[in-house]
Amino acid sequence: MTQVTNKVQSGSGVPAAARRRRKKLTFDKVSFMVVFLGLPLAIYLVFVISPFVQAVYYSMTSWGGFNNNMPFIGFDNYVKLFNDDIFMISVRNSITLAIFLPVITVILSLILATLVTIGGSSRGQIKGLKGAGFYRIISFFPYVIPAVVIGVIWAQIYDPSAGLLNGILTTIGLDGFASYPWLGDPRTAMIASMVVIVWGFVGFYMILFIAAIKGIPAETFEAARIDGAGRFRTAITITIPLIRDNIQTAYVYMGILALDAFVYMSVLNSTGGPANSTLVMSQKLFSTAFQKGQFGLACAMGVVLAAITLIFSALVFLVNRLTGGSKDVSE
Amino acid sequence: MSLKLSKKPAVAGHVERKAQETRGDKVVAGVSHTMLSLWSLMVLVPLAWTLMSSFKTTKEIFASPFALPKVWQFQNYVNAWNTAGIGSYFLNTVIVVGCALVIVMVLGAMCAYVLARYVFPGSKAVYYLMLAGLTFPIFLAIVPLFFILKNIGLLNTLPGLIIVYVAFALPFTVFFLFSFFKALPHEIGEAAAIDGAGEWRTFFQVMLPMAKPGLASVAIFNFLGLWNQYLIPVAINADHSHWVLSQGIAAFAGQQGYAVDFGSLFAAAIIVVVPVLVAYIIFQRQLQGSVSAGTMK
Numbered sequence: 352m353t354q355v356t357n358k359v360q361s362g363s364g365v366p367a368a369a370r371r372r373r374k375k376l377t378f379d380k381v382s383f384m385v386v387f388l389g390l391p392l393a394i395y396l397v398f399v400i401s402p403f404v405q406a407v408y409y410s411m412t413s414w415g416g417f418n419n420n421m422p423f424i425g426f427d428n429y430v431k432l433f434n435d436d437i438f439m440i441s442v443r444n445s446i447t448l449a450i451f452l453p454v455i456t457v458i459l460s461l462i463l464a465t466l467v468t469i470g471g472s473s474r475g476q477i478k479g480l481k482g483a484g485f486y487r488i489i490s491f492f493p494y495v496i497p498a499v500v501i502g503v504i505w506a507q508i509y510d511p512s513a514g515l516l517n518g519i520l521t522t523i524g525l526d527g528f529a530s531y532p533w534l535g536d537p538r539t540a541m542i543a544s545m546v547v548i549v550w551g552f553v554g555f556y557m558i559l560f561i562a563a564i565k566g567i568p569a570e571t572f573e574a575a576r577i578d579g580a581g582r583f584r585t586a587i588t589i590t591i592p593l594i595r596d597n598i599q600t601a602y603v604y605m606g607i608l609a610l611d612a613f614v615y616m617s618v619l620n621s622t623g624g625p626a627n628s629t630l631v632m633s634q635k636l637f638s639t640a641f642q643k644g645q646f647g648l649a650c651a652m653g654v655v656l657a658a659i660t661l662i663f664s665a666l667v668f669l670v671n672r673l674t675g676g677s678k679d680v681s682e
Numbered sequence: 683m684s685l686k687l688s689k690k691p692a693v694a695g696h697v698e699r700k701a702q703e704t705r706g707d708k709v710v711a712g713v714s715h716t717m718l719s720l721w722s723l724m725v726l727v728p729l730a731w732t733l734m735s736s737f738k739t740t741k742e743i744f745a746s747p748f749a750l751p752k753v754w755q756f757q758n759y760v761n762a763w764n765t766a767g768i769g770s771y772f773l774n775t776v777i778v779v780g781c782a783l784v785i786v787m788v789l790g791a792m793c794a795y796v797l798a799r800y801v802f803p804g805s806k807a808v809y810y811l812m813l814a815g816l817t818f819p820i821f822l823a824i825v826p827l828f829f830i831l832k833n834i835g836l837l838n839t840l841p842g843l844i845i846v847y848v849a850f851a852l853p854f855t856v857f858f859l860f861s862f863f864k865a866l867p868h869e870i871g872e873a874a875a876i877d878g879a880g881e882w883r884t885f886f887q888v889m890l891p892m893a894k895p896g897l898a899s900v901a902i903f904n905f906l907g908l909w910n911q912y913l914i915p916v917a918i919n920a921d922h923s924h925w926v927l928s929q930g931i932a933a934f935a936g937q938q939g940y941a942v943d944f945g946s947l948f949a950a951a952i953i954v955v956v957p958v959l960v961a962y963i964i965f966q967r968q969l970q971g972s973v974s975a976g977t978m979k
Binding site (some may be wrong): 377382392399550657 | 717729731735747748812822823828846850932944947961962966
């Protein structure tokens with residue numbers, strides 16, 4: 352490869368004054384652009400962008416899949432979806448996840464990150480808690496465990512008779528839980544599932560916030576301390592406003608993840624849980640497409656899911672902007 | 683919260699040169715350690731329980747969740763590896779993730795380099811196209827993707843899975859490396875050009891080695907993401923002999939009734955977790971560093 356380039360490059364003896372601005376199109380340059388930009392872009396367009404576009408079109412057909420007969424039916428699929436009680440339940444469940452998961456995860460990980468970073472001595476240099484490295488490493492564990500395995504492990508923990516949770520509860524004297532089906536009771540199935548997802552992600556966001564807090568100059572904290580601010584006050588009025596953008600990013604990521612939640616939900620309760628209490632949109636979409644073969648309808652669900660995702664992100668950005676985000680932060 | 687407690691003693695103490703711990707500090711440290719230890723226990727206990735259960739027989743598992751195994755059943759691991767097919771899924775996963783990782787790193791670095799360092803018509807459009815790929819849920823694409831692969835004959839094959847992994851990991855890779863290449867000084871490119879290096883050579887011999895730290899971080903994240911991927915293989919890789927680990931273990935756990943060999947199921951979970959956990963412990967410094975790098979804009 353490299354030998355070719357040398358030859359081509361040296362062959363350009365034309366006085367360059369006339370076309371100073373215009374760069375010469377040598378073989379080296381053309382081949383470089385074609386391969387470097389063209390190849391990745393081609394793969395990306397074929398396997399990512401084109402499916403997105405096609406999905407929007409398919410969502411307006413009553414396509415059954417395995418023939419090329421795609422009757423165009425406009426927005427009928429969407430009307431059908433909004434009259435489908437079970438689909439609406441799944442929408443409600445997904446939105447529930449998108450409301451609660453980011454709040455719980457972000458608050459919990461912020462608290463833990465704060466404890467690690469400002470738990471140290473209030474004298475001398477600003478420093479974190481002793482043994483912080485240990486907590487950081489342990490907390491991050493769940494993030495590297497495959498989501499499927501997290502689901503499998505927790506399904507066993509929640510097992511009514513042989514599970515760890517009921518084992519602990521009966522040991523400390525709560526015999527009422529002897530064979531309580533956490534995932535089999537509509538009252539607790541959703542909450543139990545949320546706990547699993549929170550467990551999987553708190554560590555990751557904790558590390559993210561720790562890194563952000565460490566990015567704040569120590570002088571800022573020292574100044575606050577000299578002014579007499581305690582740790583709690585410092586956390587609320589100094590730390591949180593300064594890492595606001597990181598919190599927003601974390602919130603959006605977590606929300607997008609909550610709107611998906613396919614892996615966790617389908618491993619914990621493969622059929623949508625008791626009385627569809629843990630059925631989420633992604634599960635409904637998957638079964639509509641790959642079990643029932645109603646591909647047009649499934650694509651319409653995908654469009655609804657994408658729309659909700661975009662609305663969610665827009666809302667988070669809007670709320671952050673309206674409450675004065677990224678204005679009082681001096682970069 | 684009790685964090686407030688620290689305020690008074692800290693102010694009341696007399697002037698000292700040495701950073702001595704006040705009583706308030708001790709309370710705060712105590713409370714912090716307690717809460718963080720509780721969280722660490724929350725993380726570790728389920729994992730330790732899984733490890734212990736992986737050595738028990740199904741009967742022992744049902745008898746008591748806490749009792750240690752009477753005989754340590756290493757047989758569970760053999761069963762998981764052979765009978766449940768975890769061994770062959772493991773091999774498939776290594777092939778698919780390995781190939782996809784190498785390809786996406788090369789293509790992603792090339793694409794990010796061009797976008798970051800060349801101005802050409804449409805470069806902004808390409809950038810926003812990548813952003814779209816990061817924002818929209820995969821679920822929107824999954825049905826058409828199925829038929830695209832079917833039409834080109836790559837459905838249910840490992841190459842098909844590899845190319846889809848590459849395509850969906852590409853936007854993240856490009857975004858992360860974009861800022862990296864952008865930050866490299868322009869003088870370096872000029873110096874290389876003056877020394878007679880062509881575009882190809884400049885990239886592979888000058889720019890790529892300089893972007894090594896960024897490449898390592900992205901590679902680790904991509905490895906985790908692809909190793910843990912579940913939806914894509916479930917949708918487009920239905921052929922039993924081509925299954926990857928996540929599919930295999932989900933199917934193993936999903937067998938209904940009491941036919942499941944629970945000891946082997948726990949063993950399978952451990953087999954899946956150990957490689958990533960080991961990789962994490964080796965690279966944890968790098969990974970935690972890159973978490974912070976990834977959030978900077």
